[in-house]
Every structure is written in structure tokens, then in C-alpha cells.
Amino acid sequence: MNAPLKNRNLKLLNGNHAVAWGVRLAAPDVAPLYPITPQTPILEKLIEFQSQDLFDAELLTPESEHSAMASAISASALGARVFTATSSQGLLLMHELLHYAAGARVPIVMFNVNRTPAAPWGFWPDQIDSLAQRDTGWVQLYCENPQDSLDTVIQAFRIAETTELPVMVNHDAFWVSHSVEPVDLPAADLVQSFLPRVKRSVQMELGTGRALSAPADQASWNLSRRDMDVAMHKVPGLIDAAGREWGDLTGRVSAPVETDRCDDAEIVFVTMGSMAGTAREAVNRLRDTGIRAGLVKVRLFRPLPVAELRDVLAGVPGALVLDRNYSPGTGGVLHQELKSALFGINEAPNLFGLLTGVGGINVPVETLVSLAQEYRGADPVSDPVWVE
Amino acid sequence: MQKIDYCDDGQFCSGHVACAGCAEALSMRVILNTVGENAVGVVSPSCVAIIVGGHPTSSARIPFQHGTLESAAASASGMKRALRAQGRDDTTVLCLAGDGGTYDIGLQALSSAAERNEDILYICFDNEGYQNTGGQRSSSTPMSAVTGSTPAGNTTQKKNLIEIMAAHRVPYIATASPSDLSDLAAKVTKAKTIRGTKVIIVIIPCLPGWGVADDAAVKTARLAVESGVFPLFEVENGVTYRLRTTEKPAPIAAYLDQQKRYRHLSDEDRQALQDDVDRNWQRLLWLAAGE
Structure with a gap:
């Protein structure tokens, strides 16, 4: 099933660096990032790529994950492709804005490194941080190894932008985030054609006089959730199709x-x-x-x-x-x-x-x-x- | 009668739901028309979000995002970065927030945006309390003022946000008042020409919150300015203070008498407030002379 080794561009990467490579290839416009163990190598690798002119997103380093997510939502509402990453306490601090992002239908892709939340303090692999966000309206995907993380974060941009739902991709602290394995890096043009810049319905278009997420009456709020329900139902099929197409391109098929x-x-x-x-x-x-x-x-x-x-x-x-x-x-x-x-x-x-x-x-x-x-x-x- | 010097090309629509007589709506009209159509904005939950209006309407011609209370400056930062990535760096990003969303819960995000010198225009409508939730104290509430959460009078000083922002060395900070709309328009115009974080604090007497008559919002704001309770000035690069006037302010008695929130004060209490205002004015003169 896999492509012959000689045709592959193998590189030894840990899970977090594999994610950073996937994000570099997906080429977001804006990336607000706040450091937290064990996510930080994603942030550091992206900033290193930027310093080498290999990644030209607008990078924001605000004072908290809460502000990182607030910036991500607003940038996405203006039509930008947006990525952010976090873990554990950072994800929990974002909780309010996770609901907001899903309700505002902004297709942000976020990588979360699954880590135990305090108390007591711990830095260990445990998925309760993201599972506790299951009712916020984010699509959630879980990865097994660095290759899975790279492939999935790229596919996540397609799922997000097709459904206008935010997507959270997760892998386990250390077991995946810091474990080094051979990872096949897809070619940049392959990823570009897999992730075309689709014309989104941008909520905050100049001259429209429209307001995003304005206070709504009961019926409008209810309708917003029905719309999300419709979008959510499309996700398994889209992930299956994306996984098959990715399989045709790379030899690695995936499914829900x-x-x-x-x-x-x-x-x-x-x-x-x-x-x-x-x-x-x-x-x-x-x-x-x-x-x-x-x-x-x-x-x-x-x-x-x-x-x-x-x-x-x-x-x-x-x-x-x-x-x-x-x-x-x-x-x-x-x-x-x-x-x-x-x-x-x-x-x-x-x-x-x-x-x-x-x-x-x-x-x-x-x-x-x-x-x-x-x-x-x-x-x-x-x-x-x-x-x- | 003073002719107001700004161009109204309909950026702020009629039919908004501000309280009758509210000076915040008047100030928004001037700000939105001065900012113009090449702009996007964020409003944080506050009276200003109510005035911009509920779904699916908006009283503004420019698109607004109704953000969360603690993140107005972070949202504005994200907007500006998206515009820059899209080659639309000339578009103004406007932030409209109340004092709760600025002095209190939004201060962390504002400090962060200011420290990064994000290219945003941040307007704080300062009505000295959580007036949209029925009038509770914020850290902008002055000493002795009665609010829903300080029924015997507030026991702490109003936070000095201007000096906090000045310590960030942002390029432009100003105070403004609905009693001098030409000055407000001039400050917004000036802020538009400056790159980086601009902060304008507009005093808004809250009719129900301060206990002010329906027709007295502008008059009360004028008394706040003339008595030195809320002097008009600018701070450039955090160090250059420029006062609109250095004349000795009028006594605060007429300002206090406009408002029910100070009605309980003894003569000693009133004198203590006057002493505070005098000290703050002396400090401002010292800062303005300090170049």
C-alpha cells in the first residue's frame, strides 16, 4: 500500500516537528501562538521556518492562549487561513472562545498536544484536556504517530474550509509529540493542489455593514446550532474522501x-x-x-x-x-x-x-x-x- | 453655539437602541464618520455593543465583530494581521470597548497589543462602571461614587489607565469628551495617521448609572472637563503630554451636583474629592512641563 521507499522524502522528525512541517506546507496566512509544554516545539519550529523565509504567515505571540484564540477567530473571520497550537491548560483557558469559534463558523485549524490538566500539575499524556471540549463544536481528530499528525493536520485545513467548522487535531504528549520517527514529507505543490484557496463566504467583508456574532434572538441562536448540525453531519464523509485522495497522492489512506x-x-x-x-x-x-x-x-x-x-x-x-x-x-x-x-x-x-x-x-x-x-x-x- | 467640524456621510445609522439622550451614541456618530468606510471593527460586550445592535441589524456601515469581553484588543490584532496578509494594510482596525472591557477584564489583552504596538485604534467609552449590567463598580469608578455594588460609595481610586498605557510607550493616547466633538474628531483624525497602538478614552456620563437628567449628558461631560475631573489632553510616545488648556479648572461642586451618585457626600467628602482632583491636575501640569 505504501509508496516504495526510494520515492519518499523521509526525514527523522518528532511529532511536533512533523506538525510544523505540515503547517508550513499548508501555508496559513496568520498564526497566533503561545508557548506551553509540550506544544512549544511546534511554535519554535514555525518561527525557525519563518526566520529562514520558508514560512511567511503573520505570526502573533500574544500574552495568553485566550488572546491567541481571539486573534485567530478575528483573522479567520476576515478570510485568512489560520493555524494555532496549544495544550492542556492553554486549551482550557481557551474554552470560552472554542464555543465562540464554532458558533462564528470560522475554519481555524488548531493542534493540541494532549496533556494532563492541573491539579496536581503534570505534563503527561492524557486526553481529558481535549475530550472536555467535546461539546464546543470543534471537529476533533486524534493521531497515532508523527506521520499521522503531519498527514492529518494538512487534511484538517480542507475539512475546516469545506465545512466552515474549526478543527482540532490532537496527539499525545511525549509518546507522539517528542518521539522521533521517519516521516515522509509530501511535496509542496502536492499540498498546494490538495488545499486550493477556496473562496469562502467571508463574514466581515468591507462595505457590507454586516455584524458578526451580534446578539441574536432565541430562534436565530437555535438556527445557528441547526446549521452546525448539518455541517457536522458532512464531516465523516469528507474525512473519508480526503483520506482516500491523500492515499492516492501519498500511499497513506486514512478514514474516520x-x-x-x-x-x-x-x-x-x-x-x-x-x-x-x-x-x-x-x-x-x-x-x-x-x-x-x-x-x-x-x-x-x-x-x-x-x-x-x-x-x-x-x-x-x-x-x-x-x-x-x-x-x-x-x-x-x-x-x-x-x-x-x-x-x-x-x-x-x-x-x-x-x-x-x-x-x-x-x-x-x-x-x-x-x-x-x-x-x-x-x-x-x-x-x-x-x-x- | 459651536459648529461641529466633521463630515457626516452616514457611517452611523439612525434607529440604534442607545438610551434617549446618551452621549455615547453621539460620540460614536463622530468617531465612525471620522474613521470612514475603509475600516473594520470589534466591539466588546458593553453599551457600545447594544448601540451597534442585535442580529441581523447593525447601526454601523463598517463590519463589526461582537467579540468577547476580555479580548477586544486581541481580536483587533488578529484582524490587522489578516488584513496585512491580504495586502490591505491601509484598512483601519477600530476597537470599541467600555471601561469594564478596558480597565478590568480586557486590560491584559490591551497591554499585550500595546506592548507589540499593534496597528489598531482603541476607543474606550468610559462611563465609570458596568452600566450595561445595571451599574456596578469597575476599576474606573471614582472614589465615593455610589453604584449597585458600592451602595455606601466606592472606597478605591479610579485606576489611572492613561499612565498605564503611557508606560507602554504607545505612539498616541488621548482623552476626549462628547462636550467637545470637534476635538474628538480631530483626535480620531490624528490617530488615523499614526501607525501603532492608539488609545482614546472618551468620558461618557451614564444617565441612569450616574443619576443624570436625560438632557444633561453633554453638560455633565463639559463640567467634568472644565472642573479638571476629566481633563482633555494627549500623550505622544508615552512621554510628551499636551494639555488642551493649562488654565486653573473650575471647582468640582457644579459637576458633583449634576449627579445622584455623589448626593450622599458630606462637605468633608466633597473636599476630599476636590483635593484629589487638584493633586491630579498638578501632576498633569508637571508631566506636561516635563519635556
């Missing part, structure tokens, strides 16, 4: 929900982000021992690709949902989402919600192998289970 060895599986792992890489290896080891395991990688989390999830999970006897996050009082967020997505379907799998890696603790392949052995053929458990 990706599967590995699921066809005859008796038990599957369902997860997001870097945990998919660990689960992939666990599947191979389980298969070697005769257990028919598989992997369902949820790449698109918002909108939740319900049809795709039902399609791949119907008829599978057991599904282990691996959540590297914890929503106090309920459990893993993906576990909750799957319970509702699969409700009422024929041949729904027995679901097990496993809190794996919360707070960034390491989850080795062996742990996943023994979990699959333990839950294979077990009765369903409604409560989440903490995994050591």
Missing part, C-alpha cells in the same frame, strides 16, 4: 474509523491516539497465540462517526475500550460514547471500559495482551475498570 485485523475478530481493542500503536502490537501477539484479536482506531471523535462504529463493531463478540482519560463520576469518555453509539443495534459487542494510562502511566503491550485474555468471552461489565 480505521481497523486492523478485525474481519474475523472475537475481541477488539477500541482506542484513540498513541494507544492504537500499542494495541496494534498486542493484536499481533494475540494472533500469534491463536486469539483472534483486532484493533478499531477512532481517528475522528467529533462528530462521533456513529455509522462507521456500528458497522465495524456489530457482530464482534467483545470490545475493550482503552481510555487514556477519566471523566470523574462516569469513567472513560470513549467508553461512554460507544455505549450510546452502539445502543440498540443487533449483535452489539460486550463492552468493557478500561481506564488505561490515565495520567500518562505506561501501558505496555503485555498489559493489553493479558487484558484481552482476561476479558475474552467474559460477561459485560457496566462500570469502568482501573487498569494498573
Whole structure:
């Protein structure tokens, strides 16, 4: 499936530098950026590119993530292509403006590096920072490795500009953000033709006398959410089409929900982000021992690709949902989402919600192998289970 | 009677929903017409957002974004950068905010934009409190003034925003008043010719908030200026102070008597306010002479 190695432009990059390369190729007009560990290498690499005349966006370095997002919204409302990046506390500080950006329908692309929020302070991979933003109206995508992050951030601009919805792309702190892997860099002209400058309906056109986001009556506010609902419904199909086209161009196909060895599986792992890489290896080891395991990688989390999830999970006897996050009082967020997505379907799998890696603790392949052995053929458990 | 010297080409439309007699609408009319049509703006939640109006209408001809309360200057910065990227750097970016959105919750974003010297024109309509939410104190509320959250009178000094902005060394700061619209128009015109962060603070007596008669907004503003409570001046590059007049101001008694928010004051309280005004005026004279 992949293009031959000799045709590829491989470079050793960590996940954050892969993102910066993707952004450089996507060529935004404006990039407001505020540093935060472990996002900062994205900011630094883009500024380095700019100092070398390889990236000519208007760079703003304001005093907070809140102002970075406010600047991003206004720049996008004037028709500019806009990128920003953040993590954890920064994303949480932006929360008010995440709702605003989605409601104003500005197609910003933001990269978030998933990190534990305080308290207590921590700098570890955990996805609760972005999952807590699930109701803000942003499209959310999760990446497994640096190549996935580069490919996805480029595709995100197309999804945002086609739907006029803001898109948040995520990868895990350190496991992806600071892990170095060979990354294939697509050619600049390839990305340019993949991301044509589409004429958007610019909200703040001179001479129109129009006001953006003015106080609205109940019916207009209601209508704004119905419009977002229509746009959200288009997203899985657009991501699927973008992933196929990207596959034709680069040899790397992607989809809202990706599967590995699921066809005859008796038990599957369902997860997001870097945990998919660990689960992939666990599947191979389980298969070697005769257990028919598989992997369902949820790449698109918002909108939740319900049809795709039902399609791949119907008829599978057991599904282990691996959540590297914890929503106090309920459990893993993906576990909750799957319970509702699969409700009422024929041949729904027995679901097990496993809190794996919360707070960034390491989850080795062996742990996943023994979990699959333990839950294979077990009765369903409604409560989440903490995994050591 | 003074003839107002500015060109009204309809940048501010009739039918807006300011309180009858509000001097903020009058000031907006002059500002929008002086800024002209090659402009985009941001309004933060405040009386000015109400005057610009609700969806789908707008009382302004230029496009406005209704931003969030803490981010007017950050939004304006984003607009200017987008315009620059699009080769439209000649378009003015106008920020209209209240004192809550400037002195309080928006100060961090304003300080950041000023420190970067973003090319924006920031207007603060200073009615010395959160008047749009029914009249609570802000850090712009003067000592002793009664508000909804200071029923016995405010116990802190009005924040000196001008000196804070001057410390950022922005190219232009001015105070202005609806009682001198030619001066307001001249300051906006001058600000338009300067690149960088320009801040103009316009005193707006709030009819219900200050307890001022419906026909007395402009008169009250004039008394604020003439008594030295709100003197008119400019600051260039943070260091060059230029006063509109160096004549000794009138006593503040007539200004206080216009307003219900000072009605509870004893003679000692009134004298304490007069002493504050005198001290501030002496400091201003010293700053203006300091070149």
C-alpha cells in the first residue's frame, strides 16, 4: 500500500516537528501562538521556518492562549487561513472562545498536544484536556504517530474550509509529540493542489455593514446550532474522501474509523491516539497465540462517526475500550460514547471500559495482551475498570 | 453655539437602541464618520455593543465583530494581521470597548497589543462602571461614587489607565469628551495617521448609572472637563503630554451636583474629592512641563 521507499522524502522528525512541517506546507496566512509544554516545539519550529523565509504567515505571540484564540477567530473571520497550537491548560483557558469559534463558523485549524490538566500539575499524556471540549463544536481528530499528525493536520485545513467548522487535531504528549520517527514529507505543490484557496463566504467583508456574532434572538441562536448540525453531519464523509485522495497522492489512506485485523475478530481493542500503536502490537501477539484479536482506531471523535462504529463493531463478540482519560463520576469518555453509539443495534459487542494510562502511566503491550485474555468471552461489565 | 467640524456621510445609522439622550451614541456618530468606510471593527460586550445592535441589524456601515469581553484588543490584532496578509494594510482596525472591557477584564489583552504596538485604534467609552449590567463598580469608578455594588460609595481610586498605557510607550493616547466633538474628531483624525497602538478614552456620563437628567449628558461631560475631573489632553510616545488648556479648572461642586451618585457626600467628602482632583491636575501640569 505504501509508496516504495526510494520515492519518499523521509526525514527523522518528532511529532511536533512533523506538525510544523505540515503547517508550513499548508501555508496559513496568520498564526497566533503561545508557548506551553509540550506544544512549544511546534511554535519554535514555525518561527525557525519563518526566520529562514520558508514560512511567511503573520505570526502573533500574544500574552495568553485566550488572546491567541481571539486573534485567530478575528483573522479567520476576515478570510485568512489560520493555524494555532496549544495544550492542556492553554486549551482550557481557551474554552470560552472554542464555543465562540464554532458558533462564528470560522475554519481555524488548531493542534493540541494532549496533556494532563492541573491539579496536581503534570505534563503527561492524557486526553481529558481535549475530550472536555467535546461539546464546543470543534471537529476533533486524534493521531497515532508523527506521520499521522503531519498527514492529518494538512487534511484538517480542507475539512475546516469545506465545512466552515474549526478543527482540532490532537496527539499525545511525549509518546507522539517528542518521539522521533521517519516521516515522509509530501511535496509542496502536492499540498498546494490538495488545499486550493477556496473562496469562502467571508463574514466581515468591507462595505457590507454586516455584524458578526451580534446578539441574536432565541430562534436565530437555535438556527445557528441547526446549521452546525448539518455541517457536522458532512464531516465523516469528507474525512473519508480526503483520506482516500491523500492515499492516492501519498500511499497513506486514512478514514474516520480505521481497523486492523478485525474481519474475523472475537475481541477488539477500541482506542484513540498513541494507544492504537500499542494495541496494534498486542493484536499481533494475540494472533500469534491463536486469539483472534483486532484493533478499531477512532481517528475522528467529533462528530462521533456513529455509522462507521456500528458497522465495524456489530457482530464482534467483545470490545475493550482503552481510555487514556477519566471523566470523574462516569469513567472513560470513549467508553461512554460507544455505549450510546452502539445502543440498540443487533449483535452489539460486550463492552468493557478500561481506564488505561490515565495520567500518562505506561501501558505496555503485555498489559493489553493479558487484558484481552482476561476479558475474552467474559460477561459485560457496566462500570469502568482501573487498569494498573 | 459651536459648529461641529466633521463630515457626516452616514457611517452611523439612525434607529440604534442607545438610551434617549446618551452621549455615547453621539460620540460614536463622530468617531465612525471620522474613521470612514475603509475600516473594520470589534466591539466588546458593553453599551457600545447594544448601540451597534442585535442580529441581523447593525447601526454601523463598517463590519463589526461582537467579540468577547476580555479580548477586544486581541481580536483587533488578529484582524490587522489578516488584513496585512491580504495586502490591505491601509484598512483601519477600530476597537470599541467600555471601561469594564478596558480597565478590568480586557486590560491584559490591551497591554499585550500595546506592548507589540499593534496597528489598531482603541476607543474606550468610559462611563465609570458596568452600566450595561445595571451599574456596578469597575476599576474606573471614582472614589465615593455610589453604584449597585458600592451602595455606601466606592472606597478605591479610579485606576489611572492613561499612565498605564503611557508606560507602554504607545505612539498616541488621548482623552476626549462628547462636550467637545470637534476635538474628538480631530483626535480620531490624528490617530488615523499614526501607525501603532492608539488609545482614546472618551468620558461618557451614564444617565441612569450616574443619576443624570436625560438632557444633561453633554453638560455633565463639559463640567467634568472644565472642573479638571476629566481633563482633555494627549500623550505622544508615552512621554510628551499636551494639555488642551493649562488654565486653573473650575471647582468640582457644579459637576458633583449634576449627579445622584455623589448626593450622599458630606462637605468633608466633597473636599476630599476636590483635593484629589487638584493633586491630579498638578501632576498633569508637571508631566506636561516635563519635556
